Amino acid sequence: xxxxxxxxxxxLVASGVWLAMRPRTFQVIVGLCLLSYGVNLFIFxxxxxxxxxxxxxxxxxxxxxxxxxxxxxxALVLTAIVIGFATTALFLVVIMAARGFTGTDHVDxxxxxx
Amino acid sequence: MTPPPHIIVLPILIPLIAxxxxxxxxxxxRRLKLGLGILACVLQLGVAIxxxxxxxxxxxLGRNIxxxxxxxDWPSPFGIVLVLDRLSxxxxxxxxxxxxxxxxxxxxxxxxxxxxxxxxxxxxxMGINGSFLTGDLFNLFVFFEVMLAASYGLLLHGSGRVRxxxxxxxxxxxxxxxxxxxLGVALIYGTTGTLNMADLATRIPQLAPADRPMxxxxxxxxxxAFLIKAAMWPLCFxxxxxxxxxxxxxxxxxxxxxxxxxxxxxxxxxxxxxxxxGESAGFGAQVLAVGGMATMAYGSIGVLAAQDLGRxxxxxxxxxxxxxxxVVGLAMVYDDxxxxxxxxxxxxxxxxxxAALFLLxxxxxxxxxxxxxxxxVTAEIYGxxxxxxxxxxxxxxxxxxxxxxxxxxxFLACVLVVAGLPPLAGFLGKFGMLSSAVQRAWSxxxxxxxxxxxxxxxxxxxxxxxxxxxxxxxxxxxxxxxPPLPVMEALPILMLVGTVGLLTVQAExxxxxxxxxxxxxxxxxxxxxxxxxxxPVGPEPLAPEPLDTEPPDPGPAEVQP
Numbered sequence: 250x251x252x253x254x255x256x257x258x259x260x261l262v263a264s265g266v267w268l269a270m271r272p273r274t275f276q277v278i279v280g281l282c283l284l285s286y287g288v289n290l291f292i293f294x295x296x297x298x299x300x301x302x303x304x305x306x307x308x309x310x311x312x313x314x315x316x317x318x319x320x321x322x323x324a325l326v327l328t329a330i331v332i333g334f335a336t337t338a339l340f341l342v343v344i345m346a347a348r349g350f351t352g353t354d355h356v357d358x359x360x361x362x363x
Numbered sequence: 364m365t366p367p368p369h370i371i372v373l374p375i376l377i378p379l380i381a382x383x384x385x386x387x388x389x390x391x392x393r394r395l396k397l398g399l400g401i402l403a404c405v406l407q408l409g410v411a412i413x414x415x416x417x418x419x420x421x422x423x424l425g426r427n428i429x430x431x432x433x434x435x436d437w438p439s440p441f442g443i444v445l446v447l448d449r450l451s452x453x454x455x456x457x458x459x460x461x462x463x464x465x466x467x468x469x470x471x472x473x474x475x476x477x478x479x480x481x482x483x484x485x486x487x488x489m490g491i492n493g494s495f496l497t498g499d500l501f502n503l504f505v506f507f508e509v510m511l512a513a514s515y516g517l518l519l520h521g522s523g524r525v526r527x528x529x530x531x532x533x534x535x536x537x538x539x540x541x542x543x544x545x546l547g548v549a550l551i552y553g554t555t556g557t558l559n560m561a562d563l564a565t566r567i568p569q570l571a572p573a574d575r576p577m578x579x580x581x582x583x584x585x586x587x588a589f590l591i592k593a594a595m596w597p598l599c600f601x602x603x604x605x606x607x608x609x610x611x612x613x614x615x616x617x618x619x620x621x622x623x624x625x626x627x628x629x630x631x632x633x634x635x636x637x638x639x640x641g642e643s644a645g646f647g648a649q650v651l652a653v654g655g656m657a658t659m660a661y662g663s664i665g666v667l668a669a670q671d672l673g674r675x676x677x678x679x680x681x682x683x684x685x686x687x688x689x690v691v692g693l694a695m696v697y698d699d700x701x702x703x704x705x706x707x708x709x710x711x712x713x714x715x716x717x718a719a720l721f722l723l724x725x726x727x728x729x730x731x732x733x734x735x736x737x738x739x740v741t742a743e744i745y746g747x748x749x750x751x752x753x754x755x756x757x758x759x760x761x762x763x764x765x766x767x768x769x770x771x772x773x774f775l776a777c778v779l780v781v782a783g784l785p786p787l788a789g790f791l792g793k794f795g796m797l798s799s800a801v802q803r804a805w806s807x808x809x810x811x812x813x814x815x816x817x818x819x820x821x822x823x824x825x826x827x828x829x830x831x832x833x834x835x836x837x838x839x840x841x842x843x844x845x846p847p848l849p850v851m852e853a854l855p856i857l858m859l860v861g862t863v864g865l866l867t868v869q870a871e872x873x874x875x876x877x878x879x880x881x882x883x884x885x886x887x888x889x890x891x892x893x894x895x896x897x898x899p900v901g902p903e904p905l906a907p908e909p910l911d912t913e914p915p916d917p918g919p920a921e922v923q924p
Contacts, residue, residue, distance in 0.1 A: 269539065274531070281538050288542045288549075295553030322552065325501055329545050332508045336541070339515055340534050347531050350524040356535075358528045 250298055254290065261287035272361075274344040274354045278337065285333040289326050296322035370417075371432040371447050373410045374455055374492035377403050382485030396481040397470045403485060404466050407492070408459040414452045415876070429893025431498075439895055440562040446498035446894055449880040450707075454495040454626050457711055460862055461619055461718045462488055464855030468722050469612035471851035476521040476610070483520070487513035487616060494623050498894055500548050500558040500585075503627065507544065507592075511537050514620060517613045518605060529608035536601045540591040547585030554578050561894035564634045564887055568641030579646055582635065586647060589631075592624030593684050596657040603665060603677035606721075614673065614721035618714055621684045625710070629691050633884050634891075637695065651692030652812055658685025659819045663826035672724035672834055676717055679781055682823050683713040689816055690796060694885070699803065703881035705795025708874060712788035712866055716780035719773065719859035726848050726856075727770050727838050766848035769857075771839045776860045778835070782827040783820075788867040791874070796820060 261283050268280025296319035304320035306312045344354075351358040381403035385396045418428050432445040466484060474480040490510025497503050515537075519530045552558055554577045555566045570578060587598070594602045602621070606614050628651070636646040662681030669675040690706035693699060776787060783793035797817055804813035866873055883889060 269535070277535060281535070284539070284542050288545050292545060292549040295549040297553075321558075322549065325549070325552070328501070328505065332505070333538075333541070336508070336512060336515075336534070336538055339512065340538065343515070343519065343527060343530050343534055346519075346522075347527045350527050356531065358524070358531075 250300075254294055254298065258287045258290050258294070261290070272355055272357075274347065274356055277356060278340060278344060281340070282337060285329075285337070289329055289333070292322050292326045292329060294322075296320075368430070368432060370410060370413060371430060371445055371496065372434075374407055374414075374459075374496065375445075375489055377406050377410070378485040378489040378492065382482045382489065385482040385485065386479070390475075390478060393475055393481075397466075397474060400466050400481040400485060401463070401470070404459060404463040404488075407455075407488065408463060411452070411456040411459045414447060415456055418447065418449045418452045429890055431894060432496075440557060440559045443502045444498040444559065444894060445496045446561075446890075447496060448890060448893070449876070449883050450626070450630065451495045453707070453711070453877065453880060454622070455492060457622070457714060458488065458491050458495070458619055461714060461859070462616060464722070464858040465612040465615040465718065467858075468615070468852055468855040469610075471849050473521070473610050473612050477519075479516070480520055483513045483516040484616070487517060489513075491619055491623055495626060498560050500551065500560065500563075504541075504544055504548060507623075508541065510620070510623065511541070514617065517616070518609050520613055521610045525608045526610075529605045532601055533605040536591060540588045543584050543591075544588035547581045547583075547588065550577060550581035550584065554581060559894070560631065560634060561891040564640075564891050565895070567635055567643055568639065570643075575642065579643065582631075582646060585631070586628060589624045589627045590654070590688075593621050593628060593688060594624070594658070594681055595651075595654045595685065595688055596661045596681075599658060599661065599681055602681060603669070603674050606677035606680060607671070607674040609673075611673075611721050611725045614676065614724075615718040618676075618680055618717040618721065621680055622687075622710065622714060625684055625687045625691075628688065629884065632691055632695055634887055637885065637887055639887055645696050648692045648695035651688050651695065652816075653692070655685045655687070655689025655692055656815060656819050658682070658688065659823045661685075663823040666830040667826050669830070672720065672727070672838070675830055675834060676720045676724065679713075679720070679827060680717055682827065683710065683717060683781075686710075686796075686820065686823070689819075693800070693812060693816065697803065699799065700878075700881040700885045701799040702796055702803070703884060704874065704878045705792050705797075705799060707792075707877045707881060708795060709783070709789060709792025711873075711877075712780050712792055712863055713783075715859050715863050715866070716777045716789065719856055719863075720777045720781065722852070722856050722859070723770060723774055723777065726766070726852055727774070766853075767839060769853060770848065771835075773856050773860050774831075774835055774839065776863065778828065778831045780863050782831065783824045784828070786867065788863050788870065791867070791870055793820060793824065795874075 265280045265282075265284030265287060268276045269284065271277060271280065299318050302316060302318040304318040304323050306314075306317055306320075347358065348354055353360055355361075381399055385399060388396060417430065428448070430447040431439065432447070433439065434443045434445060436442070462484075466481075469480060469484070487510055490506050490508075490513060493506030494503055494510060497506055515530065515534050518533055519526055548558065551563065554574050555563060555570070557563055557566060567578060591598045591601075606617055609617055632647065632651065636643055636648070638644050640646070659682055662678045662685055665678035665681065666675055669678055687706050687710050690702050694703045694706075778784075779787045780789035783789040797820060800813045800817050800820075804810040804817070
């Protein structure tokens with residue numbers, strides 16, 4: 250499971266970084282999305298990988314923490330997803346505006362001279 | 364008499380509530396919104412002054428009273444805390460002192476150039492204040508994002524091709540920085556199991572050797588995010604474009620945003636990797652010192668190369684933030700409180716001067732022919748479109764006479780502060796840094812870093828002086844027609860310059876305060892102790908829940924007949 254997850258994160262981040270460096274705004278935004286997926290999975294994995302364990306512990310008494318998943322990274326990743334989604338949506342609007350102003354989807358607002 | 368403890372959360376609540384109320388009104392109610400915004404800024408200024416007075420403290424406590432506010436009243440390392448100490452109070456004061464004039468200036472016309480300017484402005488202040496107050500890394504991320512989301516909207520305020528193009532780059536860079544931030548935070552949590560800054564500072568010296576590279580990697584990722592915000596070379600190329608494109612009042616508050624990045628670097632660098640951090644002590648200090656000096660050099664060259672005042676000021680922001688970062692790097696290694704004092708004082712003064720320069724750029728440049736003609740020749744290179752002037756705000760209010768003289772004097776004051784010449788406050792800060800650096804380098808051999816810093820500090824001031832004077836000759840002397848200057852635009856500039864004057868005249872108490880701030884920063888025990896030992900303040904502090912709170916179940920007794 251560890252290998253699969255780390256490979257998944259690696260592929261997502263690598264593709265994201267490559268796409269974010271591309272000259273088209275659409276490629277940049279897809280790259281940023283992939284990057285944020287990779288980062289979110291990474292946060293999730295920082296709570297250690299356990300299967301079939303609930304993150305919410307019962308009230309009162311002694312609980313064995315080993316039988317439960319760490320709830321903090323799950324709460325963090327939820328916040329990160331919400332914030333990332335909102336800022337990506339905003340970025341999309343700016344990209345549309347830039348396309349309207351410049352008439353091109355190049356990130357610099359003009360095509361490179363041949 | 365101490366004010367009630369809830370006052371600590373007010374710098375976050377006031378702009379939040381003011382901004383939320385503004386959203387209820389549509390754009391026809393601009394005057395009401397502006398009034399509300401100014402009221403909120405005045406309140407924040409009052410709260411910031413109260414908080415500064417609150418952090419006084421005595422010599423036994425390291426002259427630093429650390430006040431906690433437990434959000435949700437969970438005990439300290441578990442819940443999210445707001446921490447007020449000398450440094451955060453100082454930064455809060457700086458924020459409110461810059462924000463109020465910028466908002467008044469926007470009221471002269473800029474706030475009507477787009478939607479929701481006033482509400483976004485308040486949300487930006489909320490994010491900045493929250494970043495200064497929070498004692499928790501993830502909470503810091505949230506406030507950072509609040510600040511950034513508002514700053515995206517403000518940068519695009521007024522729209523136009525140049526702004527949207529600059530906004531596109533600005534948002535992309537900051538989204539990448541946010542990813543680095545999250546990676547760093549996650550790695551820190553995975554390694555140490557805490558995100559409370561004070562708790563982290565106690566755990567880092569005790570880490571297992573196998574975990575140490577992990578925490579270093581995490582710190583490097585995290586500081587990558589903050590250094591992008593603080594614009595350290597080579598992560599600074601986005602800044603002059605974005606700040607030069609922003610509307611003047613927005614540029615003025617944006618000069619605070621780099622200081623947020625620098626604040627976090629100061630806070631975390633000295634707290635987590637200060638001399639008390641065991642094997643990790645001084646991690647990253649060389650990078651900060653060298654990077655800060657490179658930023659100073661890059662900014663100085665940029666100032667000389669820039670042609671309009673907005674871009675020049677953007678490069679001066681780089682110089683100011685590079686100076687601060689270099690000093691933090693040097694102070695982290697050598698535990699150098701006096702140098703930090705000079706740097707913090709210089710930061711306070713130069714931020715005021717830079718904000719005033721952003722505001723000055725527009726009234727001076729409004730009616731001029733000479734420099735505009737000169738700019739049109741080379742504007743192509745900078746991607747500026749000289750025909751883009753149709754977004755000029757409409758004028759309102761009476762123009763005051765003698766505008767050129769007034770603007771010229773204000774400009775001169777700004778130059779003196781930013782370049783660090785006597786008699787204004789910038790000189791005192793620079794002199795403080797120079798004298799302690801020279802002292803240190805003189806007493807010990809082989810301090811090349813300090814010598815390099817001294818040379819760069821003097822050179823950067825010299826470059827600033829040349830560039831700004833050259834611009835002043837063209838913009839003010841060679842410009843015969845009087846620019847129209849409404850009172851609403853003159854007042855904020857005078858307020859900023861007046862604050863610099865106050866900082867100079869009252870240099871003794873100000874320097875004493877900042878000196879103790881620097882002292883407290885290099886002695887972490889007070890901060891850590893203040894955060895870790897605070898009891899919850901609620902009516903039932905941490906009452907452990909009894910194991911059997913349910914009433915005895917009478918059910919089975921009744922079933923059995």
